[in-house]
Amino acid sequence: MRGYGPIYTVMEAYHGLRANSLVNLLATGTISMAMLIVGFFLVVFLNLQAAVGAMGERLEVSVYLKDGLTAQEMDFILTRIKSEPGVKKAVFLPKAEALAMLKKELKGQEALMEGLGENPLPDSYEVTVDAKYADTVKMEVLTKKISKFFGVEDVSYGRQGVAVLERILKLVTYGGIALAVLLGVTVVFIISNSVRLALYSRGQEIELMQWIGATRWFIMGPFLVEGMLVVVLGTSLSVGILAVLFHALPQEVVLFLSGPGGLEFLPPPVIAYMIGGGGALGLVGGLVSVNKFLE
Amino acid sequence: MIHLYRVSKIYEGIPALREITVSVDKGEFVFVTGPSGAGKTTLLKILFCAEHADEGQIIIQGMNTFRLNSSSIPYLRRNMGFVFQDYKLLPHKTVFENIALALKVIGAPHGDIERRALLSLKKVGMEKKEHLTPLKLSGGEQQRVAIARALVNEPQILLADEPTGNLDPQSGQEVFRLFKDINMKGTTVIVATHDWETVQKMQRRIVAMERGKIMSDTKDPVLDRAAMTKFKQEPSSR
Numbered sequence: 001m002r003g004y005g006p007i008y009t010v011m012e013a014y015h016g017l018r019a020n021s022l023v024n025l026l027a028t029g030t031i032s033m034a035m036l037i038v039g040f041f042l043v044v045f046l047n048l049q050a051a052v053g054a055m056g057e058r059l060e061v062s063v064y065l066k067d068g069l070t071a072q073e074m075d076f077i078l079t080r081i082k083s084e085p086g087v088k089k090a091v092f093l094p095k096a097e098a099l100a101m102l103k104k105e106l107k108g109q110e111a112l113m114e115g116l117g118e119n120p121l122p123d124s125y126e127v128t129v130d131a132k133y134a135d136t137v138k139m140e141v142l143t144k145k146i147s148k149f150f151g152v153e154d155v156s157y158g159r160q161g162v163a164v165l166e167r168i169l170k171l172v173t174y175g176g177i178a179l180a181v182l183l184g185v186t187v188v189f190i191i192s193n194s195v196r197l198a199l200y201s202r203g204q205e206i207e208l209m210q211w212i213g214a215t216r217w218f219i220m221g222p223f224l225v226e227g228m229l230v231v232v233l234g235t236s237l238s239v240g241i242l243a244v245l246f247h248a249l250p251q252e253v254v255l256f257l258s259g260p261g262g263l264e265f266l267p268p269p270v271i272a273y274m275i276g277g278g279g280a281l282g283l284v285g286g287l288v289s290v291n292k293f294l295e
Numbered sequence: 296m297i298h299l300y301r302v303s304k305i306y307e308g309i310p311a312l313r314e315i316t317v318s319v320d321k322g323e324f325v326f327v328t329g330p331s332g333a334g335k336t337t338l339l340k341i342l343f344c345a346e347h348a349d350e351g352q353i354i355i356q357g358m359n360t361f362r363l364n365s366s367s368i369p370y371l372r373r374n375m376g377f378v379f380q381d382y383k384l385l386p387h388k389t390v391f392e393n394i395a396l397a398l399k400v401i402g403a404p405h406g407d408i409e410r411r412a413l414l415s416l417k418k419v420g421m422e423k424k425e426h427l428t429p430l431k432l433s434g435g436e437q438q439r440v441a442i443a444r445a446l447v448n449e450p451q452i453l454l455a456d457e458p459t460g461n462l463d464p465q466s467g468q469e470v471f472r473l474f475k476d477i478n479m480k481g482t483t484v485i486v487a488t489h490d491w492e493t494v495q496k497m498q499r500r501i502v503a504m505e506r507g508k509i510m511s512d513t514k515d516p517v518l519d520r521a522a523m524t525k526f527k528q529e530p531s532s533r
Contacts, residue, residue, distance in 0.1 A: 207383075208385065208396075211343075213401055214369060215369045
Protein backbone atom coordinates (compact mmCIF):
# COMPACT_ATOMS: atom_id res chain seq x y z
CA MET A 1 0.00 0.00 0.00
CA ARG A 2 3.05 2.23 0.30
CA GLY A 3 2.84 5.51 2.25
CA TYR A 4 -0.49 6.56 0.83
CA GLY A 5 -2.14 3.28 1.86
CA PRO A 6 -2.90 3.63 5.58
CA ILE A 7 -4.61 6.99 5.14
CA TYR A 8 -6.65 5.61 2.25
CA THR A 9 -7.57 2.53 4.32
CA VAL A 10 -8.77 4.53 7.32
CA MET A 11 -10.66 7.04 5.18
CA GLU A 12 -12.35 4.27 3.21
CA ALA A 13 -13.27 2.53 6.49
CA TYR A 14 -14.78 5.80 7.75
CA HIS A 15 -16.79 6.22 4.52
CA GLY A 16 -17.88 2.59 4.79
CA LEU A 17 -19.08 3.14 8.36
CA ARG A 18 -21.08 6.17 7.27
CA ALA A 19 -22.49 4.50 4.18
CA ASN A 20 -23.90 1.61 6.25
CA SER A 21 -24.60 3.69 9.34
CA LEU A 22 -27.76 1.88 10.43
CA VAL A 23 -26.23 -1.59 10.22
CA ASN A 24 -23.08 -0.40 11.98
CA LEU A 25 -25.08 1.39 14.67
CA LEU A 26 -27.03 -1.79 15.40
CA ALA A 27 -23.82 -3.83 15.46
CA THR A 28 -22.16 -1.32 17.81
CA GLY A 29 -25.18 -1.41 20.16
CA THR A 30 -25.32 -5.21 20.24
CA ILE A 31 -21.59 -5.48 20.80
CA SER A 32 -21.69 -2.93 23.62
CA MET A 33 -24.35 -5.06 25.37
CA ALA A 34 -22.23 -8.19 24.99
CA MET A 35 -19.12 -6.41 26.24
CA LEU A 36 -21.12 -4.96 29.14
CA ILE A 37 -21.71 -8.50 30.40
CA VAL A 38 -17.98 -9.28 29.99
CA GLY A 39 -17.12 -6.06 31.86
CA PHE A 40 -19.53 -6.89 34.68
CA PHE A 41 -17.93 -10.30 35.12
CA LEU A 42 -14.50 -8.73 35.10
CA VAL A 43 -15.49 -6.31 37.89
CA VAL A 44 -16.84 -9.20 39.99
CA PHE A 45 -13.83 -11.40 39.22
CA LEU A 46 -11.20 -8.77 39.99
CA ASN A 47 -12.84 -7.73 43.29
CA LEU A 48 -13.26 -11.32 44.38
CA GLN A 49 -9.66 -12.05 43.47
CA ALA A 50 -8.53 -9.05 45.53
CA ALA A 51 -10.60 -10.25 48.49
CA VAL A 52 -9.14 -13.75 48.33
CA GLY A 53 -5.67 -12.29 48.02
CA ALA A 54 -6.16 -10.00 51.01
CA MET A 55 -7.49 -12.81 53.18
CA GLY A 56 -4.64 -15.04 52.15
CA GLU A 57 -2.21 -12.37 53.19
CA ARG A 58 -3.49 -12.29 56.76
CA LEU A 59 -0.57 -13.83 58.53
CA GLU A 60 -2.11 -14.28 61.97
CA VAL A 61 -2.87 -17.67 63.41
CA SER A 62 -5.03 -18.06 66.52
CA VAL A 63 -4.00 -20.96 68.78
CA TYR A 64 -6.89 -21.72 71.17
CA LEU A 65 -5.91 -23.33 74.43
CA LYS A 66 -7.78 -25.91 76.47
CA ASP A 67 -9.29 -24.79 79.78
CA GLY A 68 -7.51 -25.46 83.04
CA LEU A 69 -3.90 -25.27 81.87
CA THR A 70 -1.27 -24.25 84.39
CA ALA A 71 0.99 -21.25 83.80
CA GLN A 72 3.89 -23.65 83.30
CA GLU A 73 2.01 -25.61 80.66
CA MET A 74 1.09 -22.41 78.88
CA ASP A 75 4.73 -21.25 78.90
CA PHE A 76 5.78 -24.62 77.48
CA ILE A 77 3.26 -24.31 74.64
CA LEU A 78 4.50 -20.76 73.94
CA THR A 79 8.09 -21.96 73.73
CA ARG A 80 7.13 -24.76 71.34
CA ILE A 81 5.15 -22.36 69.13
CA LYS A 82 8.03 -19.88 69.02
CA SER A 83 10.48 -22.60 68.07
CA GLU A 84 8.49 -23.44 64.91
CA PRO A 85 10.10 -22.14 61.69
CA GLY A 86 8.22 -19.16 60.25
CA VAL A 87 6.79 -17.95 63.57
CA LYS A 88 7.67 -14.31 64.05
CA LYS A 89 5.80 -13.45 67.22
CA ALA A 90 3.30 -15.01 69.64
CA VAL A 91 1.20 -12.94 72.06
CA PHE A 92 -1.04 -14.32 74.80
CA LEU A 93 -4.69 -13.23 74.60
CA PRO A 94 -6.62 -14.03 77.80
CA LYS A 95 -10.25 -15.10 77.38
CA ALA A 96 -11.53 -11.96 79.17
CA GLU A 97 -9.69 -9.71 76.77
CA ALA A 98 -10.95 -11.74 73.79
CA LEU A 99 -14.53 -11.26 75.02
CA ALA A 100 -13.98 -7.53 75.42
CA MET A 101 -12.68 -7.37 71.86
CA LEU A 102 -15.65 -9.32 70.56
CA LYS A 103 -18.03 -7.00 72.36
CA LYS A 104 -16.28 -4.05 70.78
CA GLU A 105 -16.59 -5.57 67.31
CA LEU A 106 -20.30 -6.29 67.87
CA LYS A 107 -21.09 -2.80 69.07
CA GLY A 108 -24.71 -1.98 68.25
CA GLN A 109 -25.61 -5.66 68.16
CA GLU A 110 -25.29 -6.34 71.88
CA ALA A 111 -28.41 -8.51 71.78
CA LEU A 112 -26.27 -11.25 70.26
CA MET A 113 -24.20 -11.39 73.45
CA GLU A 114 -27.18 -11.70 75.78
CA GLY A 115 -27.67 -15.04 77.42
CA LEU A 116 -24.06 -16.10 76.94
CA GLY A 117 -23.63 -16.39 80.70
CA GLU A 118 -20.06 -17.45 81.37
CA ASN A 119 -17.35 -16.32 78.92
CA PRO A 120 -17.36 -19.07 76.25
CA LEU A 121 -14.12 -17.93 74.65
CA PRO A 122 -10.86 -19.77 75.38
CA ASP A 123 -7.43 -18.30 76.17
CA SER A 124 -5.32 -18.11 73.05
CA TYR A 125 -1.99 -17.23 71.52
CA GLU A 126 -2.12 -14.81 68.56
CA VAL A 127 0.76 -15.95 66.38
CA THR A 128 2.24 -13.73 63.65
CA VAL A 129 3.82 -15.68 60.80
CA ASP A 130 6.69 -14.57 58.60
CA ALA A 131 5.67 -13.37 55.11
CA LYS A 132 7.73 -16.22 53.61
CA TYR A 133 5.20 -18.66 55.12
CA ALA A 134 2.17 -16.91 53.66
CA ASP A 135 1.19 -19.62 51.18
CA THR A 136 -1.67 -21.98 51.93
CA VAL A 137 0.38 -25.18 51.94
CA LYS A 138 2.98 -23.96 54.50
CA MET A 139 0.27 -22.43 56.68
CA GLU A 140 -1.64 -25.69 56.57
CA VAL A 141 1.46 -27.67 57.67
CA LEU A 142 2.20 -25.22 60.48
CA THR A 143 -1.35 -25.11 61.84
CA LYS A 144 -1.68 -28.88 61.66
CA LYS A 145 1.51 -29.30 63.65
CA ILE A 146 0.55 -26.75 66.34
CA SER A 147 -2.94 -28.26 66.65
CA LYS A 148 -1.29 -31.52 67.79
CA PHE A 149 0.58 -29.84 70.65
CA PHE A 150 -0.40 -30.76 74.18
CA GLY A 151 -3.00 -28.34 75.57
CA VAL A 152 -4.05 -26.90 72.20
CA GLU A 153 -7.81 -27.03 71.52
CA ASP A 154 -7.90 -25.67 67.97
CA VAL A 155 -5.96 -23.57 65.51
CA SER A 156 -7.46 -21.19 62.96
CA TYR A 157 -6.14 -18.77 60.37
CA GLY A 158 -9.36 -17.99 58.49
CA ARG A 159 -8.85 -20.86 56.05
CA GLN A 160 -12.56 -21.58 55.82
CA GLY A 161 -13.29 -18.05 54.61
CA VAL A 162 -10.48 -18.25 52.08
CA ALA A 163 -11.66 -21.65 50.89
CA VAL A 164 -15.21 -20.43 50.33
CA LEU A 165 -13.99 -17.35 48.46
CA GLU A 166 -11.63 -19.49 46.41
CA ARG A 167 -14.51 -21.74 45.42
CA ILE A 168 -16.62 -18.74 44.39
CA LEU A 169 -13.64 -17.29 42.51
CA LYS A 170 -13.18 -20.57 40.65
CA LEU A 171 -16.86 -20.57 39.74
CA VAL A 172 -16.74 -16.97 38.53
CA THR A 173 -13.52 -17.63 36.59
CA TYR A 174 -14.83 -20.69 34.76
CA GLY A 175 -18.27 -19.16 34.24
CA GLY A 176 -16.65 -15.93 33.04
CA ILE A 177 -14.34 -17.74 30.61
CA ALA A 178 -17.25 -19.76 29.18
CA LEU A 179 -19.34 -16.62 28.84
CA ALA A 180 -16.45 -14.64 27.34
CA VAL A 181 -15.87 -17.36 24.72
CA LEU A 182 -19.58 -17.42 23.89
CA LEU A 183 -19.77 -13.63 23.66
CA GLY A 184 -16.51 -13.53 21.68
CA VAL A 185 -18.00 -15.88 19.09
CA THR A 186 -21.13 -13.71 19.05
CA VAL A 187 -19.05 -10.58 18.43
CA VAL A 188 -17.19 -12.30 15.56
CA PHE A 189 -20.53 -13.39 14.11
CA ILE A 190 -22.04 -9.90 14.37
CA ILE A 191 -19.00 -8.28 12.77
CA SER A 192 -18.68 -10.83 10.01
CA ASN A 193 -22.33 -10.19 9.13
CA SER A 194 -22.09 -6.40 9.15
CA VAL A 195 -18.87 -6.57 7.09
CA ARG A 196 -20.58 -9.00 4.70
CA LEU A 197 -23.39 -6.50 4.15
CA ALA A 198 -20.81 -3.79 3.46
CA LEU A 199 -19.04 -6.11 1.02
CA TYR A 200 -22.22 -6.87 -0.91
CA SER A 201 -23.14 -3.20 -1.10
CA ARG A 202 -19.72 -2.48 -2.61
CA GLY A 203 -19.39 -5.64 -4.68
CA GLN A 204 -19.16 -3.74 -7.97
CA GLU A 205 -16.33 -1.58 -6.66
CA ILE A 206 -14.44 -4.58 -5.27
CA GLU A 207 -14.72 -6.47 -8.56
CA LEU A 208 -13.44 -3.42 -10.42
CA MET A 209 -10.54 -2.97 -8.01
CA GLN A 210 -9.50 -6.56 -8.65
CA TRP A 211 -9.56 -5.89 -12.40
CA ILE A 212 -7.40 -2.79 -12.12
CA GLY A 213 -4.68 -4.43 -10.10
CA ALA A 214 -5.62 -3.97 -6.44
CA THR A 215 -3.89 -6.39 -4.12
CA ARG A 216 -5.94 -8.51 -1.75
CA TRP A 217 -4.79 -6.47 1.26
CA PHE A 218 -5.65 -3.19 -0.43
CA ILE A 219 -9.24 -4.40 -0.84
CA MET A 220 -9.43 -6.07 2.57
CA GLY A 221 -7.88 -3.24 4.59
CA PRO A 222 -10.85 -0.86 4.85
CA PHE A 223 -13.27 -3.66 5.71
CA LEU A 224 -11.01 -5.00 8.45
CA VAL A 225 -10.54 -1.52 9.92
CA GLU A 226 -14.32 -1.04 9.70
CA GLY A 227 -14.90 -4.24 11.69
CA MET A 228 -12.29 -3.27 14.26
CA LEU A 229 -13.71 0.23 14.68
CA VAL A 230 -17.24 -1.09 15.28
CA VAL A 231 -16.03 -3.39 18.09
CA VAL A 232 -13.70 -0.79 19.60
CA LEU A 233 -16.60 1.70 19.64
CA GLY A 234 -18.98 -0.89 21.10
CA THR A 235 -16.47 -1.90 23.79
CA SER A 236 -15.70 1.71 24.71
CA LEU A 237 -19.42 2.37 24.99
CA SER A 238 -19.85 -0.66 27.26
CA VAL A 239 -17.01 0.50 29.54
CA GLY A 240 -18.65 3.92 29.74
CA ILE A 241 -22.05 2.41 30.64
CA LEU A 242 -20.40 0.12 33.21
CA ALA A 243 -18.58 3.09 34.79
CA VAL A 244 -21.83 5.05 35.07
CA LEU A 245 -23.65 2.06 36.60
CA PHE A 246 -20.74 1.39 38.97
CA HIS A 247 -20.65 4.92 40.29
CA ALA A 248 -24.42 5.03 40.55
CA LEU A 249 -24.45 2.03 42.95
CA PRO A 250 -26.02 3.00 46.32
CA GLN A 251 -23.52 3.31 49.19
CA GLU A 252 -25.18 0.43 51.10
CA VAL A 253 -24.68 -1.93 48.16
CA VAL A 254 -21.05 -0.84 47.81
CA LEU A 255 -20.45 -1.53 51.53
CA PHE A 256 -22.17 -4.91 51.25
CA LEU A 257 -20.11 -5.97 48.24
CA SER A 258 -16.82 -4.46 49.36
CA GLY A 259 -13.90 -6.69 50.10
CA PRO A 260 -11.06 -5.72 52.43
CA GLY A 261 -9.68 -3.34 49.81
CA GLY A 262 -13.04 -1.74 49.00
CA LEU A 263 -15.00 -2.15 45.76
CA GLU A 264 -12.84 -1.25 42.78
CA PHE A 265 -13.76 -0.45 39.14
CA LEU A 266 -11.83 -1.94 36.23
CA PRO A 267 -8.22 -0.71 36.27
CA PRO A 268 -7.01 1.11 33.09
CA PRO A 269 -4.83 -1.81 31.85
CA VAL A 270 -7.86 -4.14 31.98
CA ILE A 271 -9.94 -1.58 30.05
CA ALA A 272 -7.14 -1.34 27.49
CA TYR A 273 -7.05 -5.16 27.17
CA MET A 274 -10.84 -5.23 26.78
CA ILE A 275 -10.76 -2.66 23.98
CA GLY A 276 -7.70 -4.24 22.34
CA GLY A 277 -9.21 -7.71 22.59
CA GLY A 278 -12.46 -6.37 21.15
CA GLY A 279 -10.53 -4.87 18.24
CA ALA A 280 -8.87 -8.23 17.61
CA LEU A 281 -12.30 -9.92 17.56
CA GLY A 282 -13.47 -7.31 15.05
CA LEU A 283 -10.45 -8.11 12.91
CA VAL A 284 -11.24 -11.82 13.00
CA GLY A 285 -14.90 -11.16 12.12
CA GLY A 286 -13.85 -8.97 9.20
CA LEU A 287 -11.29 -11.52 7.98
CA VAL A 288 -13.87 -14.32 7.99
CA SER A 289 -16.23 -12.39 5.70
CA VAL A 290 -13.71 -10.71 3.42
CA ASN A 291 -11.79 -13.93 2.75
CA LYS A 292 -15.00 -15.75 1.93
CA PHE A 293 -16.16 -12.92 -0.33
CA LEU A 294 -12.91 -12.57 -2.25
CA GLU A 295 -12.70 -16.29 -2.87
CA MET B 296 5.12 -9.96 -25.70
CA ILE B 297 2.22 -12.45 -25.54
CA HIS B 298 2.55 -16.12 -26.43
CA LEU B 299 -0.20 -18.71 -26.17
CA TYR B 300 0.62 -22.33 -26.96
CA ARG B 301 -2.13 -24.94 -27.30
CA VAL B 302 -4.35 -23.23 -24.75
CA SER B 303 -7.67 -24.89 -23.95
CA LYS B 304 -10.48 -23.94 -21.63
CA ILE B 305 -13.57 -25.99 -20.85
CA TYR B 306 -16.70 -24.72 -19.07
CA GLU B 307 -18.82 -27.51 -17.61
CA GLY B 308 -17.81 -29.95 -20.34
CA ILE B 309 -18.22 -27.43 -23.16
CA PRO B 310 -14.95 -26.31 -24.75
CA ALA B 311 -14.62 -22.51 -24.91
CA LEU B 312 -11.07 -22.56 -26.30
CA ARG B 313 -9.49 -25.44 -28.22
CA GLU B 314 -5.73 -25.60 -28.44
CA ILE B 315 -5.23 -21.95 -29.28
CA THR B 316 -1.72 -21.06 -30.40
CA VAL B 317 -1.04 -17.42 -31.11
CA SER B 318 1.64 -14.78 -30.50
CA VAL B 319 1.33 -11.00 -30.30
CA ASP B 320 4.40 -8.79 -30.69
CA LYS B 321 5.11 -5.63 -28.76
CA GLY B 322 3.30 -2.64 -30.27
CA GLU B 323 0.94 -4.76 -32.39
CA PHE B 324 -2.75 -3.96 -32.93
CA VAL B 325 -4.83 -7.13 -33.09
CA PHE B 326 -8.53 -7.58 -33.68
CA VAL B 327 -10.07 -10.79 -32.37
CA THR B 328 -13.30 -11.38 -34.22
CA GLY B 329 -15.90 -14.08 -34.45
CA PRO B 330 -19.53 -14.81 -33.67
CA SER B 331 -20.93 -14.99 -30.15
CA GLY B 332 -19.58 -18.05 -28.35
CA ALA B 333 -16.45 -18.10 -30.49
CA GLY B 334 -14.27 -17.71 -27.38
CA LYS B 335 -13.14 -14.08 -27.78
CA THR B 336 -14.06 -13.00 -24.26
CA THR B 337 -12.63 -16.19 -22.76
CA LEU B 338 -9.38 -15.54 -24.58
CA LEU B 339 -9.16 -11.97 -23.20
CA LYS B 340 -10.10 -13.14 -19.70
CA ILE B 341 -7.32 -15.71 -19.81
CA LEU B 342 -4.84 -13.06 -20.93
CA PHE B 343 -6.01 -10.91 -18.02
CA CYS B 344 -5.74 -13.84 -15.58
CA ALA B 345 -9.43 -13.56 -14.74
CA GLU B 346 -9.78 -17.17 -15.88
CA HIS B 347 -7.33 -20.05 -15.72
CA ALA B 348 -6.72 -22.12 -18.82
CA ASP B 349 -7.14 -25.87 -18.39
CA GLU B 350 -4.28 -26.72 -20.74
CA GLY B 351 -1.43 -25.06 -22.59
CA GLN B 352 1.18 -22.42 -21.86
CA ILE B 353 0.67 -18.66 -21.59
CA ILE B 354 3.63 -16.30 -21.50
CA ILE B 355 2.86 -12.60 -20.97
CA GLN B 356 5.74 -10.15 -20.79
CA GLY B 357 8.07 -13.02 -20.04
CA MET B 358 5.92 -14.40 -17.22
CA ASN B 359 4.37 -17.84 -17.37
CA THR B 360 0.88 -17.21 -15.98
CA PHE B 361 0.54 -20.86 -14.91
CA ARG B 362 3.36 -20.30 -12.46
CA LEU B 363 1.94 -17.06 -11.08
CA ASN B 364 0.44 -17.30 -7.63
CA SER B 365 -2.74 -15.36 -6.90
CA SER B 366 -0.85 -12.62 -5.05
CA SER B 367 1.21 -11.83 -8.17
CA ILE B 368 -1.77 -11.42 -10.50
CA PRO B 369 -2.57 -7.80 -9.42
CA TYR B 370 0.99 -6.79 -10.33
CA LEU B 371 0.64 -8.38 -13.80
CA ARG B 372 -2.67 -6.56 -14.29
CA ARG B 373 -1.04 -3.23 -13.52
CA ASN B 374 0.81 -3.58 -16.81
CA MET B 375 -2.44 -4.16 -18.67
CA GLY B 376 -5.46 -1.96 -19.21
CA PHE B 377 -8.88 -3.50 -19.74
CA VAL B 378 -11.83 -1.82 -21.45
CA PHE B 379 -15.22 -3.45 -20.97
CA GLN B 380 -18.34 -3.36 -23.10
CA ASP B 381 -20.37 -2.06 -20.12
CA TYR B 382 -17.62 0.43 -19.11
CA LYS B 383 -17.61 -0.70 -15.44
CA LEU B 384 -17.50 2.83 -14.07
CA LEU B 385 -18.55 3.37 -10.47
CA PRO B 386 -21.81 5.33 -10.66
CA HIS B 387 -21.47 7.13 -7.30
CA LYS B 388 -17.97 8.42 -8.04
CA THR B 389 -17.13 11.31 -10.34
CA VAL B 390 -15.23 10.86 -13.58
CA PHE B 391 -12.08 12.09 -11.82
CA GLU B 392 -12.56 9.72 -8.86
CA ASN B 393 -13.07 6.79 -11.21
CA ILE B 394 -9.72 7.49 -12.82
CA ALA B 395 -8.03 8.27 -9.49
CA LEU B 396 -9.10 4.88 -8.11
CA ALA B 397 -6.87 3.11 -10.62
CA LEU B 398 -3.94 5.16 -9.32
CA LYS B 399 -4.81 4.71 -5.65
CA VAL B 400 -4.97 0.96 -6.16
CA ILE B 401 -1.34 0.84 -7.24
CA GLY B 402 -0.28 3.12 -4.37
CA ALA B 403 0.59 6.13 -6.55
CA PRO B 404 1.85 9.11 -4.50
CA HIS B 405 -1.00 11.40 -3.47
CA GLY B 406 0.52 14.38 -5.28
CA ASP B 407 0.71 12.50 -8.60
CA ILE B 408 -2.88 11.35 -8.67
CA GLU B 409 -4.51 14.62 -9.74
CA ARG B 410 -1.90 15.37 -12.41
CA ARG B 411 -1.92 11.89 -13.91
CA ALA B 412 -5.71 11.49 -13.80
CA LEU B 413 -6.26 14.83 -15.55
CA LEU B 414 -3.61 14.02 -18.13
CA SER B 415 -5.29 10.73 -18.91
CA LEU B 416 -8.70 12.43 -19.20
CA LYS B 417 -7.16 14.98 -21.54
CA LYS B 418 -5.91 12.18 -23.82
CA VAL B 419 -9.51 11.08 -24.38
CA GLY B 420 -10.94 14.61 -24.43
CA MET B 421 -12.89 14.28 -21.18
CA GLU B 422 -10.98 16.69 -18.95
CA LYS B 423 -13.88 19.18 -18.85
CA LYS B 424 -16.26 16.59 -17.45
CA GLU B 425 -14.11 15.44 -14.53
CA HIS B 426 -16.69 16.54 -11.90
CA LEU B 427 -19.64 14.71 -13.45
CA THR B 428 -20.80 11.28 -12.43
CA PRO B 429 -20.92 8.59 -15.19
CA LEU B 430 -24.72 8.59 -15.30
CA LYS B 431 -24.66 12.14 -16.65
CA LEU B 432 -22.50 11.08 -19.61
CA SER B 433 -23.43 9.53 -22.94
CA GLY B 434 -22.36 5.96 -23.71
CA GLY B 435 -19.49 7.16 -25.87
CA GLU B 436 -18.28 9.52 -23.16
CA GLN B 437 -18.47 6.79 -20.54
CA GLN B 438 -16.39 4.51 -22.75
CA ARG B 439 -13.82 7.28 -23.21
CA VAL B 440 -13.59 7.63 -19.42
CA ALA B 441 -13.15 3.86 -19.16
CA ILE B 442 -10.33 4.08 -21.70
CA ALA B 443 -8.75 6.92 -19.72
CA ARG B 444 -8.88 4.70 -16.63
CA ALA B 445 -7.31 1.81 -18.53
CA LEU B 446 -4.51 4.08 -19.74
CA VAL B 447 -3.81 6.05 -16.58
CA ASN B 448 -1.16 3.61 -15.37
CA GLU B 449 0.51 3.63 -18.79
CA PRO B 450 0.06 -0.10 -19.43
CA GLN B 451 2.07 -1.89 -22.07
CA ILE B 452 -0.95 -3.90 -23.15
CA LEU B 453 -4.52 -2.71 -23.64
CA LEU B 454 -7.28 -5.32 -23.87
CA ALA B 455 -10.80 -4.36 -24.94
CA ASP B 456 -13.82 -6.65 -24.97
CA GLU B 457 -16.54 -5.44 -27.37
CA PRO B 458 -15.74 -1.81 -26.52
CA THR B 459 -18.22 -0.45 -29.05
CA GLY B 460 -20.97 -2.99 -28.39
CA ASN B 461 -23.17 -0.45 -26.61
CA LEU B 462 -22.28 2.57 -28.73
CA ASP B 463 -23.72 4.27 -31.80
CA PRO B 464 -21.55 4.04 -34.95
CA GLN B 465 -20.08 7.54 -34.54
CA SER B 466 -19.04 6.99 -30.90
CA GLY B 467 -17.70 3.60 -31.94
CA GLN B 468 -15.49 5.22 -34.56
CA GLU B 469 -14.14 7.67 -31.95
CA VAL B 470 -13.26 4.80 -29.65
CA PHE B 471 -11.38 2.99 -32.42
CA ARG B 472 -9.58 6.22 -33.34
CA LEU B 473 -8.46 6.45 -29.69
CA PHE B 474 -7.20 2.88 -29.77
CA LYS B 475 -5.27 3.66 -32.94
CA ASP B 476 -3.62 6.69 -31.29
CA ILE B 477 -2.76 4.64 -28.21
CA ASN B 478 -1.24 1.94 -30.40
CA MET B 479 0.78 4.52 -32.34
CA LYS B 480 2.44 5.47 -29.05
CA GLY B 481 3.68 1.92 -28.59
CA THR B 482 0.98 0.18 -26.54
CA THR B 483 0.02 -3.31 -27.68
CA VAL B 484 -3.74 -3.30 -28.32
CA ILE B 485 -5.97 -6.38 -28.53
CA VAL B 486 -9.64 -5.73 -29.28
CA ALA B 487 -12.37 -8.36 -29.34
CA THR B 488 -15.21 -7.13 -31.52
CA HIS B 489 -18.17 -8.01 -33.75
CA ASP B 490 -17.74 -4.82 -35.72
CA TRP B 491 -16.52 -6.40 -38.96
CA GLU B 492 -16.86 -3.18 -40.96
CA THR B 493 -14.48 -1.23 -38.72
CA VAL B 494 -12.12 -4.17 -38.50
CA GLN B 495 -11.77 -4.25 -42.28
CA LYS B 496 -11.42 -0.47 -42.48
CA MET B 497 -8.66 -0.30 -39.87
CA GLN B 498 -6.40 -2.72 -41.78
CA ARG B 499 -4.75 -4.28 -38.77
CA ARG B 500 -4.02 -7.87 -37.86
CA ILE B 501 -7.20 -9.93 -37.55
CA VAL B 502 -7.51 -13.17 -35.62
CA ALA B 503 -10.85 -14.76 -36.43
CA MET B 504 -12.28 -17.34 -34.04
CA GLU B 505 -15.11 -19.79 -34.22
CA ARG B 506 -16.23 -22.37 -31.67
CA GLY B 507 -13.11 -21.88 -29.58
CA LYS B 508 -10.66 -22.24 -32.46
CA ILE B 509 -8.62 -19.77 -34.46
CA MET B 510 -9.98 -20.03 -37.99
CA SER B 511 -7.75 -17.39 -39.55
CA ASP B 512 -4.95 -15.04 -38.69
CA THR B 513 -3.90 -12.33 -41.17
CA LYS B 514 -0.37 -12.67 -39.85
CA ASP B 515 -0.34 -16.35 -40.77
CA PRO B 516 -0.82 -16.51 -44.59
CA VAL B 517 -1.44 -20.27 -44.71
CA LEU B 518 -4.16 -20.17 -42.07
CA ASP B 519 -5.51 -16.95 -43.47
CA ARG B 520 -6.20 -17.88 -47.09
CA ALA B 521 -8.63 -20.68 -46.40
CA ALA B 522 -10.45 -18.98 -43.61
CA MET B 523 -10.83 -15.54 -45.15
CA THR B 524 -12.67 -17.10 -48.06
CA LYS B 525 -15.18 -18.50 -45.61
CA PHE B 526 -15.46 -15.17 -43.76
CA LYS B 527 -16.16 -13.28 -46.96
CA GLN B 528 -18.90 -15.75 -47.84
CA GLU B 529 -20.71 -15.22 -44.53
CA PRO B 530 -20.27 -11.55 -43.62
CA SER B 531 -23.70 -11.28 -41.96
CA SER B 532 -22.80 -13.70 -39.18
CA ARG B 533 -20.22 -11.34 -37.73
